[in-house]
Amino acid sequence: MRDSSLKRSLGVDLTRSLKESRVLLVGAGGIGCELLKNLVLTGFGEIHIIDLDTIDLSNLNRQFLFRHEHIKKSKALVAKEVAQKFRSDAKLEAYHANIMDAQFNISWFESFNVVFNALDNIAARRHVNKMCLAANVPLIESGTTGFNGQVQVIQKSQTECYDCTPKQTPKSFPVCTIRSSPAQPIHCIVWAKSFLLPELFGDSEDETPEVDKTENADNANEIAELRKEALELKELRQSIGTEEAYQKVFDKVFRLDIIRSQDMKEMWKEKEPPEILDFAQLQEESNSIAPTISTNDQKVWTLGENFSVFKDSLNRLTHRLKQLQEKHLPDQDPPILTFDKDDVDTLDFVTAAANLRAANFHIELKSKFDVKQMAGNIIPAIATTNAMTAGLCVLQSLKVFQNNLMHAKMVFLERSGARVINSESLNPPNPDCAVCSPVIARVEIDSEVATLEHLIQDVLQMELGYDGGVSLAVDSLMIYDPDFTDNLKTKLSDLGIKNESFITVNDEKDTRVDIELMIVARNEPSSEDSKPATLQKPVEIPLKPAKPAEPSHDAPATDDATVTGKRKREGSNDDSSHDAKRLASASIPDSNGIEAIVLDDDEGGAIMIDD
Ligand SMILES: Nc1ncnc2c1ncn2[C@@H]1O[C@H](COP(=O)(O)OP(=O)(O)OP(=O)(O)O)[C@@H](O)[C@H]1O
Numbered sequence: 001m002r003d004s005s006l007k008r009s010l011g012v013d014l015t016r017s018l019k020e021s022r023v024l025l026v027g028a029g030g031i032g033c034e035l036l037k038n039l040v041l042t043g044f045g046e047i048h049i050i051d052l053d054t055i056d057l058s059n060l061n062r063q064f065l066f067r068h069e070h071i072k073k074s075k076a077l078v079a080k081e082v083a084q085k086f087r088s089d090a091k092l093e094a095y096h097a098n099i100m101d102a103q104f105n106i107s108w109f110e111s112f113n114v115v116f117n118a119l120d121n122i123a124a125r126r127h128v129n130k131m132c133l134a135a136n137v138p139l140i141e142s143g144t145t146g147f148n149g150q151v152q153v154i155q156k157s158q159t160e161c162y163d164c165t166p167k168q169t170p171k172s173f174p175v176c177t178i179r180s181s182p183a184q185p186i187h188c189i190v191w192a193k194s195f196l197l198p199e200l201f202g203d204s205e206d207e208t209p210e211v212d213k214t215e216n217a218d219n220a221n222e223i224a225e226l227r228k229e230a231l232e233l234k235e236l237r238q239s240i241g242t243e244e245a246y247q248k249v250f251d252k253v254f255r256l257d258i259i260r261s262q263d264m265k266e267m268w269k270e271k272e273p274p275e276i277l278d279f280a281q282l283q284e285e286s287n288s289i290a291p292t293i294s295t296n297d298q299k300v301w302t303l304g305e306n307f308s309v310f311k312d313s314l315n316r317l318t319h320r321l322k323q324l325q326e327k328h329l330p331d332q333d334p335p336i337l338t339f340d341k342d343d344v345d346t347l348d349f350v351t352a353a354a355n356l357r358a359a360n361f362h363i364e365l366k367s368k369f370d371v372k373q374m375a376g377n378i379i380p381a382i383a384t385t386n387a388m389t390a391g392l393c394v395l396q397s398l399k400v401f402q403n404n405l406m407h408a409k410m411v412f413l414e415r416s417g418a419r420v421i422n423s424e425s426l427n428p429p430n431p432d433c434a435v436c437s438p439v440i441a442r443v444e445i446d447s448e449v450a451t452l453e454h455l456i457q458d459v460l461q462m463e464l465g466y467d468g469g470v471s472l473a474v475d476s477l478m479i480y481d482p483d484f485t486d487n488l489k490t491k492l493s494d495l496g497i498k499n500e501s502f503i504t505v506n507d508e509k510d511t512r513v514d515i516e517l518m519i520v521a522r523n524e525p526s527s528e529d530s531k532p533a534t535l536q537k538p539v540e541i542p543l544k545p546a547k548p549a550e551p552s553h554d555a556p557a558t559d560d561a562t563v564t565g566k567r568k569r570e571g572s573n574d575d576s577s578h579d580a581k582r583l584a585s586a587s588i589p590d591s592n593g594i595e596a597i598v599l600d601d602d603e604g605g606a607i608m609i610d611d
């Protein structure tokens, strides 16, 4: 956008603030590419981009800054190079690196006015959240899955942080559901992928996280039975490579195991018991089926077709494993085959085996395409969702630049509700959040000299007024409490505490909020009269707030609720009052008398119109 257009839509003051700003964009993937383009074209002055990855063929359909010739090159560097062409005077800086590296320390974070997260994993999101809190820099957090998107503004002490609400953990299934009583297609797919395939060709399922093997009194017998079954399968593995292997596997898993399951009468009181499959009949049917059937991934195959693919893919995998075994050297680990959604042989096997099992248990069969999505935990990335989310990130950041956090919003994109874009006001910080509730106190230390005792006596007792009743921990590891004083004379450096380490201080009486001591190592050795550990500047430590009667932070994330792992806006689908909300149009004159036309739906983000 030309400068004059920017001034007309944003106003002179805001345009100037953006031009003078220095912002960080973390992630140059789906959202990141869109966001970088937006930031450059909205006139942000200095933009630093970081991404640890290189460009992959599969990125090109939506990460529009990248072209075929960029494959294998750094995302951050290429994104910078391409975006520079949109505005030659934009100052862009790129880092091909992990944002969690120590070089990106708190002082570096402090040098930015705003940080934008365009990441794809919780670990990196949590890290940036923590760094922005420590550096007191506003963070615009964003994420998408499929048609859902979410943007959240985070500002220390004023809003919820990324960790104020619990996060969804990857789904796992109880072992008995997977192995004895599947009820949905996904149970059969997980069985084929995480149990049958590894038992025949790889490591056993003991290592796969999708199966929860927690035992209790009720299922102990069942688990013992399952162990016996698994042992039989291991024996069966010996027959892999022989002509009749597929028949033996079929006979065990789709007939014998099912007969055993039918005998557990208790289990089938309320449900229809499973049914065995007829090998001879399926063999007969499969004779007339062309081997090309497995390439038809949109069609739900018939039982005969599944049988045919099962037999064929088992032979293909057997052949591959044999070849690997022939090349195998004695000092290497024995070769194995593992599931990969892009490995056709393993995908064919998992699809066919899952469907045959589904037929045993009267469960709907799935196409190979669907199995690929489900087994690979794939939710398609949608370019439009990323583009809209990136646009919303910029709109929310404008509120931060206008010092108008009051009107910043948590914004949601969703397809199912009455409106695609929904929003809610930002929540205040969760007083129980372990990440943002502690007050941060910076403590300067002389690493050569300072001991734990210096820290406790000089800083905590003398400067901050604690009595002896505190406990101290580093990364959840206790280093001091009134009954554990062994480390008092130990140097902080010998306890692994260095520049930018955090020490959590807990008031044993539980009257003051927790504090985090952030260690700042002095560059110069301390002069003779200065203490080895001192508070950098005074801090006030508030008393713990009384618990609210109605907890508002315990809404667990539900299956479909999250994209960045956050709580979903309550009632977003059924609140008909939203339909009635109107766009309020307002003209806001800025200090130079130039009018910015802002359409602001008093619920959602502002929509600025360039006239
Ligand atoms: N710790 C990190 N430091 C820097 N960049 C990171 C870090 N973790 C993730 N990223 C980057 O964040 C980006 C997230 O983008 P996106 O969600 O589109 O993922 P993608 O890998 O590009 O695509 P997809 O996962 O959909 O195949 C990726 O480019 C990824 O490399």
Ligand SMILES: [Zn+2]
Pocket: 160, 161, 162, 163, 164, 165, 429, 430, 433, 434, 435, 436, 437
């Ligand atoms: Zn928090």
